[in-house]
Amino acid sequence: MLFGEYVRKKREMLKATDRRFSVRQVARRIGVEPAYLSKVERGEVAPPSEAKIRALAEELGEDPDVLLAMAGKVSSDLLEVIRKRPQLFAQLIRELKTLPDHAILRLVREVRDGDW
Amino acid sequence: MLFGEYVRKKREMLKATDRRFSVRQVARRIGVEPAYLSKVERGEVAPPSEAKIRALAEELGEDPDVLLAMAGKVSSDLLEVIRKRPQLFAQLIRELKTLPDHAILRLVREVRDGDW
DNA sequence: CAGCATGTGTACTTTATAGTACACAGTTAA
C-alpha cells in the first residue's frame, strides 16, 4: 500500500467518529498546510519529512517505523546505530535478510531475555 | 575521522608506491572531476553519492560500509532490508544498540552457523 | 440562508544534493 493512500484511509476512519480528523485539522496539528497534506494523501507529492511523518503517526495512532517504511525511509535513530558500527550491523542485517519473521523474533527475545 | 581526511590519507598512501593514485587519475576512474575529488578530500564539500563512494572504496581497497558510514550514510541495500520489515528490524536494532561488539559478533556467527 | 468549515488546484519558494567546467600556478620528467 502506498503511503498517502494508507494515511488517507486511516484518517478517514478516525474522522468517521471524530470530526477533528479533517484534512485541515490534522494538518494544523502536525504543522503543515492543509493543501500539502491533501496532496500527500493523494500521492500527488512525495511523503513528508521524517519529523512530519512521526507527528502524523502519533496523531493517527500508527507505528512510526511502519509509516516511515511506507514512505521509503528508515528512522534516523536506527541509521545512527548502524553508522556507529557499520561492519557489525551490515554483516548482521545481510545475514538476517532472508530469515523468516519468527526466526528474527526469536533472536530479539533471546537477546532481550538472555544474558548478553 | 572525517570522510575526506580519511580518503586523502589512504589515497596518498597508495600514491607513494603507485603514481596512478593521483587525485586526477582516481577522480577519472571513479567518474568525477578532479577539482571535486580534491574538494571532497579537503572537506570543502560534502561527501559524494553512495555510488561514487562505492567506486572509491573499490579503488582504495576499503570496506564500502565503513566509508559510507564515515560519509554519514547507510548502504541502500541495508535500508531496503529494514524497510521491508520495519517493526522487526527496528526492534532488533534498538535491542542491540548498547550491546558490546563481541556479543553482536556472537549473534552473527550463531545465525550463520546455526539452524535458523 | 449566512457563515464557517471542508478539500483541493495553482503557483511559488527555499534549501540541500551532487556535482561540472575551466583556468591557473607549481612539479616532474624526457
Add this chain to the structure above:
DNA sequence: TTAACTGTGTACTATAAAGTACACATGCTG
C-alpha cells in the same frame, strides 16, 4: 626546457526535497 601532469580556486548548474500561500467551489449547520 618544454610538454605533460599535478592539485586547487572560482563560478556555475541541474535536480530533488520539503514544503508555503492563496484562491476557489462545495458542503454542512445552527
